[in-house]
Amino acid sequence: MVLPWFTLLLASLTWVLGEWPGERTLPTLLLAYAPPLLWVGATLPALLWTHGHGKGRRVAWAALLVATWGAGALHLRPQAEGALRVVTFNVLGGQRATPIQLGRALAALNADVILLQESRFATPEGRALLTAALPGYRAEHAAEVTTLTRLPLLDVQVWPLPANRREVLLTRLSWQGRPLGVVNAHLGTVQVSSVLTGDLERVRRTRDARDQQVRLLRDIAAQSPGLLLLGGDLNTPPRGRTYRELRTAFGPDAHDQAGRGPGWTFPPLLLRIDHVMGRGLTPRSARVLPWALSDHRPLLVTFDR
Missing domain, CATH: 3.60.10.10 (Endonuclease/exonuclease/phosphatase)
Incomplete structure (x- = not known):
């Protein structure tokens, strides 16, 4: 169960540090400007681990959801034509x-x-x-x-x-x-x-x-x-x-x-x-x-x- 929880913590910290400190420091600047799919890809090992061990799946899926949301991939706004x-x-x-x-x-x-x-x-x-x-x-x-x-x-x-x-x-x-x-x-x-x-x-x-x-x-x-x-x-x-x-x-x-x-x-x-x-x-x-x-x-x- 350590890997799924670590992945969830990592995904959350990546989003928080890239969003709020952002450009103020070089490490958080790199987090803010990193290609967003890196965030999503980093959660896959935990998902594979839970598939083999049969536990921690909810935590691993939560990490994937946080990473996907932080990467900005969950925009599902209604569309209409403006003037x-x-x-x-x-x-x-x-x-x-x-x-x-x-x-x-x-x-x-x-x-x-x-x-x-x-x-x-x-x-x-x-x-x-x-x-x-x-x-x-x-x-x-x-x-x-x-x-x-x-x-x-x-x-x-x-x-x-x-x-x-x-x-x-x-x-x-x-x-x-x-x-x-x-x-x-x-x-x-x-x-x-x-x-x-x-x-x-x-x-x-x-x-x-x-x-x-x-x-x-x-x-x-x-x-x-x-x-x-x-x-x-x-x-x-x-x-x-x-x-x-x-x-x-x-x-x-x-x-x-x-x-x-x-x-x-x-x-x-x-x-x-x-x-x-x-x-x-x-x-x-x-x-x-x-x-x-x-x-x-x-x-x-x-x-x-």
């Missing part, structure tokens, strides 16, 4: 699809707002070709992010992303007669893989850079009254201090409120790192689309007021 359609998609600079192919695929989604990251294409005319494939949309650019919308545009602001060459793009739109702020961001990656080479300084440096970037987003949110959206490749798993701070500033994560399943937007590592959060809006549906046009998958979200 506002928003999609975010890291398009990998068009390495797996031409701008025209991307534009035609995005046009079929009938979205009111499209947030793209890594949208600086290999050829200078790439962005123009993309926009041409999306008739009725107006495009605004900042470094490698692009926001396309068919809603009336009120204002545009751009901020340099700290410790990075990217920029944050804020478009203020008019939706149902009210101003709507839309923040498009592509945050830097915390280089947790550098632990494998022993370069802990790089992990700390990229973590501290991330902290600066999140502070900028919090400041933008504080200066933006009313309805507000944050969307993009945030390179942040759905747990930990950074994720909580973003939700506090911009409102609930749409997938948490209206998604189903794990919502993996980065299939190579089975991670959910692309998010849409909304303040003053009610998510009705959140779906990860099974496209192969990038190393990421697009996230389509609908909202009501």
Whole structure:
């Protein structure tokens, strides 16, 4: 019975330490950013042990349930269509699809707002070709992010992303007669893989850079009254201090409120790192689309007021 109880304790501690201390220490940072299936896989030895010994099964199954829940795989929210359609998609600079192919695929989604990251294409005319494939949309650019919308545009602001060459793009739109702020961001990656080479300084440096970037987003949110959206490749798993701070500033994560399943937007590592959060809006549906046009998958979200 020791193994099942130890596994349940380990699964619980993994979730608690990754969720609450999170990025504050390197060990808990690794727990927060670890691929979630590692949590689930760690419970399988206990399940196999109980199968052979005939005892401790409830404890082992409880450990699996805790690990699966902590990995975010138990979202079973009801789906409905909302009035506002928003999609975010890291398009990998068009390495797996031409701008025209991307534009035609995005046009079929009938979205009111499209947030793209890594949208600086290999050829200078790439962005123009993309926009041409999306008739009725107006495009605004900042470094490698692009926001396309068919809603009336009120204002545009751009901020340099700290410790990075990217920029944050804020478009203020008019939706149902009210101003709507839309923040498009592509945050830097915390280089947790550098632990494998022993370069802990790089992990700390990229973590501290991330902290600066999140502070900028919090400041933008504080200066933006009313309805507000944050969307993009945030390179942040759905747990930990950074994720909580973003939700506090911009409102609930749409997938948490209206998604189903794990919502993996980065299939190579089975991670959910692309998010849409909304303040003053009610998510009705959140779906990860099974496209192969990038190393990421697009996230389509609908909202009501």
